[in-house]
């Protein structure tokens with residue numbers, strides 16, 4: 001009996017190793033593997049801040065998704081848009097609005113980088129981290145409600161600290177769309193990828209995505225380095241997501257592709273914009 005039990009982890013280990021070896025062989029065969037192989041399927045790497053190595057996070061992820069009945073809400077085609085960018089940019093700084101059934105997947109796809117989740121519901125943070133303590137998540141309090149979306153859109157221009165040339169996030173209490181009280185680490189890092197799939201925006205009192213969209217635009221514009229920010233917005237079948245994306249993420253300028261309910265933007269830092277765009281009082 002003892003032998004049978006102790007053999008189980010070995011069989012599981014072999015199965016996981018087989019899965020990885022199999023995917024390596026297949027992906028190499030179809031020319032999928034590139035210089036970032038090390039990043040997308042990492043067998044090494046120092047433990048992250050949560051104490052788990054990138055390989056451990058990926059192995060946990062394989063086991064989780066192989067045994068879970070709940071799957072991420074985004075479709076395979078939608079996930080592929082971000083995955084294609086991660087393959088090129090990882091290891092990178094990846095900021096994700098919302099914790100969900102996709103969180104372990106996003107962290108696993110950026111193994112040697114930093115992936116941080118911002119979640120509106122403190123209880124949901126605890127629930128998710130209990131099962132996946134390797135994830136890094138912060139609770140965020142929003143100052144907006146979905147029912148204010150139209151008013152926010154029509155009045156934000158009268159607040160100077162919401163203007164593209166003056167807007168900042170940390171401590172910006174005057175601009176209600178600015179996420180002004182995030183953990184210091186969020187302000188210190190420059191985010192290469194930002195996924196906006198939260199907060200909830202499907203009932204009047206929900207926070208809505210207005211502040212997340214505005215703040216992502218400000219993070220991208222205010223980068224000190226020259227890197228562009230890949231911003232992914234989910235649920236663009238909804239009016240608020242679409243109108244705020246058009247106003248702040250610039251559908252007409254920075255939209256690169258999209259599928260299903262996901263739009264993808266590449267936003268340059270203000271320093272790399274034309275003089276006219278950099279000094280304009282409009283985001284787009």
Ligand SMILES: C[S@@+](CC[C@H](N)C(=O)[O-])C[C@H]1O[C@@H](n2cnc3c(N)ncnc32)[C@H](O)[C@@H]1O
Pocket residue numbers: 071072073074097098099100101102119120121124197198199200
């Ligand atoms: C719109 S959902 C997106 C979910 C994510 N894309 C996924 O695949 O699971 C995002 C928000 O819904 C809430 N949420 C998602 N799943 C939940 C659950 N099972 N229980 C409670 N809240 C949940 C959280 O507040 C989260 O930030």
